[in-house]
Amino acid sequence: VRPFVAISPTSHVYHPCPREVSRVLHLPLAALCSSSPVASSEFSRGGTVWSAPVIHSGDAIIWGATAIILAELIPLLSEIV
Structure with missing residues (x-):
């Protein structure tokens, strides 16, 4: 996986692959970088x-590789947002 911003x-x-993506979420960077958006779940x-x-x-839960990538990206974005 190679994320790009x-x-x-x-x-x-x-045009997401329906077998891999249930829906596309649009998240404002400011909301993504808000206080503690990343939680931990078992x-x-x-x-x-x-x-x-x-x-x-909202009603969506982002998890798996996507959440891991975003958890690493958020501190970097917080420096510029």
Whole structure:
């Protein structure tokens, strides 16, 4: 996974793969960088329990690799937002 961050003067039409993406979320950078948007939640599978970052945005829960990437990106964005 290679995340990219960009600013564009025009909007973009997304064509996500429906097998991989349930919906596209638009989050303002200021909201993403607000006080403590990243929480921790416990997950379990096959008898193994682990803790991972999650981000709550309205009725959406961002988790997995996306939440991990955003958790690392937020402190960097906070320096410029």
